[in-house]
Amino acid sequence: MDFEYFRMVLNDFTMKELLIINWLDNNLDKSINDRQSKILYLLLEFCDDDMKEWTILKVEQALMAINELGFLNRNEEKKLDICLRTYLRSEKCSNIIVTPFVKICCGSRLNMSTERNITVFNNNNSYIATIMTGYCEECKRKYSHNYFIEDKQKFVTHESILDSQIVYLGGEYAYEKTLIKLLSNSILYLHSGFENFTKCYNETKNSNTNNLDSNEGNLSPTRLQDFWFLYNFVTFSFFYANSEQLKIPSSCDRQELVALMDENYENMNSCFVNFWSLHKRRHSCGSNCSRAFVCDGFQKPSRFICSNVKKSSYNEELGLVQVGCGNRPDYDVKRKKDETDNDESILLPTNSKDMNIRTALCRACKSNPTPEYIEEEFITNSECNIDRNPRFVNGKVRSYGVIYTMYNCGIVVDFLEINLSEQVYVTLLHWMNMLRKIKDLSAIPRIFIYDNACSVWIYFKKRLHENKTIVPTELALFLDSCDLYIDRLHQKTHTRPMCLKDRNINTRPDLADVNTVICEQTNSWLKQYLNMLCNFSGERSKFYYLFLFHLLNCKRSSFYPEKHFNMKTF
Ligand SMILES: [Zn+2]
Ligand SMILES: [Zn+2]
Numbered sequence: 358m359d360f361e362y363f364r365m366v367l368n369d370f371t372m373k374e375l376l377i378i379n380w381l382d383n384n385l386d387k388s389i390n391d392r393q394s395k396i397l398y399l400l401l402e403f404c405d406d407d408m409k410e411w412t413i414l415k416v417e418q419a420l421m422a423i424n425e426l427g428f429l430n431r432n433e434e435k436k437l438d439i440c441l442r443t444y445l446r447s448e449k450c451s452n453i454i455v456t457p458f459v460k461i462c463c464g465s466r467l468n469m470s471t472e473r474n475i476t477v478f479n480n481n482n483s484y485i486a487t488i489m490t491g492y493c494e495e496c497k498r499k500y501s502h503n504y505f506i507e508d509k510q511k512f513v514t515h516e517s518i519l520d521s522q523i524v525y526l527g528g529e530y531a532y533e534k535t536l537i538k539l540l541s542n543s544i545l546y547l548h549s550g551f552e553n554f555t556k557c558y559n560e561t562k563n564s565n566t567n568n569l570d571s572n573e574g575n576l577s578p579t580r581l582q583d584f585w586f587l588y589n590f591v592t593f594s595f596f597y598a599n600s601e602q603l604k605i606p607s608s609c610d611r612q613e614l615v616a617l618m619d620e621n622y623e624n625m626n627s628c629f630v631n632f633w634s635l636h637k638r639r640h641s642c643g644s645n646c647s648r649a650f651v652c653d654g655f656q657k658p659s660r661f662i663c664s665n666v667k668k669s670s671y672n673e674e675l676g677l678v679q680v681g682c683g684n685r686p687d688y689d690v691k692r693k694k695d696e697t698d699n700d701e702s703i704l705l706p707t708n709s710k711d712m713n714i715r716t717a718l719c720r721a722c723k724s725n726p727t728p729e730y731i732e733e734e735f736i737t738n739s740e741c742n743i744d745r746n747p748r749f750v751n752g753k754v755r756s757y758g759v760i761y762t763m764y765n766c767g768i769v770v771d772f773l774e775i776n777l778s779e780q781v782y783v784t785l786l787h788w789m790n791m792l793r794k795i796k797d798l799s800a801i802p803r804i805f806i807y808d809n810a811c812s813v814w815i816y817f818k819k820r821l822h823e824n825k826t827i828v829p830t831e832l833a834l835f836l837d838s839c840d841l842y843i844d845r846l847h848q849k850t851h852t853r854p855m856c857l858k859d860r861n862i863n864t865r866p867d868l869a870d871v872n873t874v875i876c877e878q879t880n881s882w883l884k885q886y887l888n889m890l891c892n893f894s895g896e897r898s899k900f901y902y903l904f905l906f907h908l909l910n911c912k913r914s915s916f917y918p919e920k921h922f923n924m925k926t927f
């Protein structure tokens with residue numbers, strides 16, 4: 358290289374200026390029109406004042422100098438990058454150090470130490486990272502990238518989750534947020550299951566890296582599923598609640614995760630219902646927002662459930678209601694050694710020996726086999742063509758799907774998984790449960806639309822006013838003041854005088870533009886998740902509904918479940 362030329366160039370440019378121009382030259386495609394002026398524009402965007410007087414001519418001179426001096430070109434950079442990644446992978450070296458989300462606690466710097474190497478997954482690849490932890494001598498907290506440990510308990514905070522690109526909640530694996538978003542969007546828009554998502558991901562990743570015969574650095578569907586549940590548990594909790602920190606399982610044990618989530622279910626469900634029932638205060642869907650409740654059942658996702666059909670649930674208004682037991686039956690089948698790698702459906706019985714109904718109780722009902730018995734009539738209403746029979750398959754009980762209530766504007770307000778059949782008292786139980794979670798009844802509509810509104814009406818009014826078996830609480834009296842209508846789709850199958858007149862929504866011209874088939878439309882969306890919904894255990898399936906509806910509502914009302922926190926309705 359000509360040393361004189363080099364000295365001349367360095368009189369005109371600093372080395373850093375040349376490196377910036379070289380980077381732009383390598384990353385801006387050669388075929389782009391008017392390339393120099395684009396480089397100049399980007400240069401001025403990126404740089405401080407000292408490069409403000411650059412001109413196209415100066416850019417051209419810099420490009421010439423770079424060429425002459427033989428800087429790294431695009432292909433060489435790419436080759437070097439591949440070389441580095443291959444080396445790091447083959448030597449199992451860490452690409453990046455993942456540090457605690459805070460550096461200082463109790464006024465002094467944390468004591469840093471290297472914890473372990475983990476595998477991180479991003480949208481196209483996996484790589485190794487080193488987890489650093491920081492220890493505070495003062496308060497004895499141990500900080501990691503997304504959580505801290507205090508008294509052997511693990512907590513996450515807004516701060517620890519919100520701003521982080523990598524989410525690490527313990528164990529040997531972490532996930533970049535871009536991948537978590539891809540997964541959630543694939544579930545929402547492509548109806549992906551965890552099994553097919555991981556297959557697609559691993560296949561793509563391995564074919565890109567010529568790593569076809571190695572399972573190393575592959576996603577595992579069960580781990581990904583557990584992570585997705587845990588991550589949504591965290592973001593969901595911060596979305597609705599105003600707590601500063603949240604306890605998460607201290608280990609990556611599946612049972613611990615399910616048990617901890619289960620403890621929080623009632624509260625999470627209440628926050629969900631209260632927020633969305635009053636969503637108009639934060640986001641109006643337009644002039645038809647929150648005009649009426651629309652309710653429907655979705656019977657297709659039926660799981661095998663415990664055969665204790667007599668199990669009941671107590672409700673303040675209705676008393677004991679027979680709802681059955683939604684737990685997974687405890688069949689005596691041999692489980693494989695490593696249960697965590699099994700698909701949950703493997704636990705279903707496969708031969709006739711298991712058809713014995715006594716073996717199909719859940720573990721809890723087996724140890725407590727004397728349920729309270731409630732006399733409850735099954736209503737078969739042939740007049741209105743409503744089929745409401747309990748479902749038994751080969752002597753085993755299958756669940757009846759879900760009943761849920763939406764607003765006409767497309768927001769899901771609450772749901773209840775049904776174990777037996779869609780009896781009118783189950784619908785009433787669902788509505789009472791829902792109303793109890795809403796903190797301001799004066800802010801919600803007094804209109805319910807349901808395909809069996811006539812039977813609910815007769816059942817409810819008779820027991821509230823004549824038999825007095827329904828307790829006239831504030832909620833019961835609220836429902837008493839509501840109008841009940843049959844949805845337009847099912848109106849034609851109803852022929853009783855009451856159905857044609859009092860329960861007929863067409864007698865209400867003011868509700869003419871209220872969408873009464875919003876649930877049917879949502880059912881056809883839910884149908885895409887049948888495979889998943891039929892295979893979850895009882896505990897998981899209610900969370901899957903909750904998270905799905907949460908993501909759906911957020912999408913419909915332009916909230917970002919990743920970004921929004923503390924969405925208080927009051
Ligand atoms: Zn401290
Ligand atoms: Zn709305």
Ligand SMILES: [Zn+2]
Nearest residue numbers: 663682719722
């Ligand atoms: Zn049971």
Ligand SMILES: [Zn+2]
Nearest residue numbers: 741811851856
């Ligand atoms: Zn009817």
